[in-house]
Amino acid sequence: MTNVGLRLPVLWVGLSLASWGWLTSNLLIGLMLAVIAEIGNYSPLKWEFDSKHFYRVADLNSLLFAVIAIYQFNEHSIYAIYEILALLPVCIFPLLVAERFTTTGALPLSALFLSLRKRVQIDPAQEEYVGVAGPYVLTCALAASTGEAHPSLYLPSALVLVGGVLIGQRTRRYKLLTWVAAVGAAASVALIYQAGISFAQRHLESSFAYWVNQFDWFQTDPNRARTAIGSIGRLKLSDQIRVRLFAPLSIPLPVVMHEASYSDFNLGTWSVRDNRFTVVDPLPNGVVWNLEPKPELSGARRGRIIVTHSRDVEVTPLPYGSQQLAGDEVIELQRSQYGAALVEALPGQFEYSVSWQSEYRNHLAPTPFDLSIADNYLAVIGKVAQEIDLHDGTPLEAVERISKFFAEQFKYSLIQRGFYPGRTPLSQFLLDNRQGHCEYFATATTLLLRSAGIPARYAVGYVVDEYSTFEGAFVARARDAHSWAEAYVDGRWIVVDTTPGEWSELEQANASNWQVVQDTWSWLTNRYSRFSRTDRGSISDSLIWFVPPLVILLIWRLRKQVRKVGETTTLERAMAHQGVDSELYELTTLLQNQGVQLSSGDTLAGFLECNVEAKIGEIRLRRIVELHYRYRFAAQSLSVSERSELRDGSKAFCAHYRR
């Protein structure tokens, strides 16, 4: 049996628990646990546990941990990690109790690792025991880092706890002064590390932010949209379901869901100048927001939408022509002058209802930026505009000509093989290869519309045209993300989508073979998320009521194992006392009194064979010794006559040596 427990100063576990409670505003719980832990350490009454009991405690601990983890993830989503960290001393407290309240004073390693249990069952000699008190103190120090009650005192208290652990292991090889000097050196290095970490963190954050911005296609940025224009190779987006739309099957498809619009284009990136978001006030009931000043609800289509938010505030897709939004999970709604809806809600999946009309009517007038074309593109756009004669005719005629131009002379493609030097990717798209994905078409259309004097914007969002019978909803996947142009014609914004119609089929053809698995997983997480959002309060509250009866049951089950420290079991007592009245001991005592000493490692039989004659009369020593051992360790096998033989034989030998 190996014990790798750490020596700790007196009351150190209690102190660490109290410190954790104080720093994390759980002082009462911390003190209670501290008292229990220290009572366990000093109590004379201990449970006598074997491996199976420890396994049960460890399993109970795992269950407790799982319950707390599920509860916390339910409540706090991804931030539950920190909540679980804060409660870690509570989560693993049963292990500490198992160590402190049992006679073993340590935990078998196999209790903590399932893989070891089988091995130990085969060969019990492989069992190792570990002390959890030392790691527990450090866990308390780590868990206390989540506390905000006394931030300035966290580091000193943590260092005191760590110092206690260190001083407990101090080796006598070195003088105390050496140890103090080493700790002092460590403190100095810690100051340097702290400064270095702060410096590194500042630089890393800025670099990391830049890095993350490279991959902003998942979370739509209302201020900036980096397109894949100019990227070479195959454009591939995942099959992940992003939007679920629960609406009657009779609604006309596709449903275009708008996320954001942009006004300025340069070097492959669309952006918005002076983007202002204004808070939309809800109606008096607090859960309905009008998206238009005068919403037209008669004849409007209605649907329930589920999307996933990774942050508190995010752009939310809305069908074109959305009039009203309703949802009790929406905390706040903001809209920009470009039509993007910024919704504040808890991270994770959230649901809202929308009413929309078939046509898009934005109450916001165009800005001068909606007519601007960057200098890089003036020449190529002008050339194409001249080619299709955009400067004559009405705006609607211009829109038709542009649509016809792209429909007749362009192809949809997800692959870009290369670009000629000295030419922008957009000019190559318009003048040479005439194939690309939706971002090319939407960008070129927007700029051509502007060239014709029509205010236009580049818009992004999703096109919903797939019904999933599995989900019972219309779904939009990551690959259904789309972009198009918006044109301000006759006092309203209309959608001008010039991307060839086969784009959806092409994207679908690229679907992964794992889509079914992915969809199933997505459905499961969606169901769990909806379940936890709707029922978490009641379930979480009801779980608490299971705790007291379970604790009582546990104590009831363990009551039989309680015994005093140093006390022996009934079996041990029986084994210890069985046969101690054997008369042969009189012979050994007699011999020892006569100066013949029993050396260490010598057996009783060996001692007697060396110092006593083998036979006295008819009585043989070997027979008497054999009877003695049987009387001592297998008393049931000894008959009455054999017991008498042992008694008489021993007395005969004693009598002989007394003489």
Next chain:
Amino acid sequence: MIGRWLTQRKLRSFKGVSRVSLWFEARLTNLGRIIFSTAFAAAVFGIDPNQTFALQLAAGLFSILTVALLLSIRWRPNITVSRIVPDTVTVEHPTSYSVSIRNYGSKPEADLVLADFLKTKYPVAVDFMRASRSHRDRNVNWFDRVVGFPRWLALVRRSRGARLEALNLPAIPPHTTINVTLPLRALRRGKLVFTHLELRRPDPLGIFLATHRIACYGEVVSLPKRYPTPRLDWHSHRHFHRGGLTQITTVGDSEEFVGLREYRPGDPLRHIHWRSFAKRGSPVVKEHQDEYFDRHALLIDTFLGDSSDTDFETAVSIAASFILCERPTDSILDLVFIDRKVWRLTTGRGLSNNRQVLLQLAELNPSTTDNFDQLADYLRRYLERLASVIIVATTWDGARQTFVNELQQKNLRCLVLRACEAPHIPSDTHANAQGGHPNTVRPSCVAQDIARITIAAGRAVR
């Protein structure tokens, strides 16, 4: 080909992981491991400083680790160490050896740790893939079976030959020698090579261990594991053979005097009975009783085939058990096997002691080519001199069965033992012994199977 390439990459990564793990094991104390784990966890949880202050704890703990590491970089103690190991040990039999440590310094050395090291050969892809057939590997969970890290660790342990635990030494006063005993339990047969010893001392914070390596070579031969075998009825056969031993001084004759006869050319002069010569006037020689004994052959079929190393080790253990089993003093046992060429080692009647044969068995390697025909041909050459044949094999096929049938047709008793982890059918053992069919000995329960089979064999020959 791709599978082998992947296995090689995997083995390389295992080696890297193992080296890192060994470094941590050798250089960090228990406290050090706990501090390191906590520092790592604190760094992970502290990655977002807006959520926790764990980064402060991580900085503190890493600074402690840094100082401890710096304080353990250099250590040159004035200490010598020597090791005294036994010549031989037996697989899985616990034994011990002693190490003496002398402190030549003027200060006492306390809190030292002594570690001993055996030569380790890391497994190659072929060994790794072959080990997957072991019954032990079949008992692990699917993940470990697919990844194979436990299998790799088992092979490394096996290559090392024994598991040596580091020992905490008592304080050594200046100019004093202490002797300590280290436990040794061989995990495999063959040569165990001790390469060096390592002394370790903790740094002032008790986190890192400074190490001092001392070259100290040593060798131990680990003999095969043996199992108790019930006595076989070696004398029950009626077919005795005239001896023809050429390696002992009393060639062909015992000291038993039979009678006198006339001298024939070629008789040794020392057999002349001078008194009768004087009486008769013509040479008369003493005639002694020709020496008769029964001779048995123990064949080890070293061909591995599809069997695992565990099966082969079991086969060697079975052979070793039969070499040491109790038999009449006038019987001779020939151990016949192929290791590049056919070997025959004879024991009994003072020809060679069992220990020498066991040493040969300790070095026996499995063969990847099937050369049973060569072995059978060799045995056929002196079949008429044999009373019985015991065959120990790991694989069994028609050629082997034909050879056994041939032995039985020549009225030779034959016991066939096959080491493999196959389902055992106890009711067949008696019939197997009579019919010359192989009796299965499972590596997981050798003692039970061997006891059952040999008893059945004993009954069969009565």
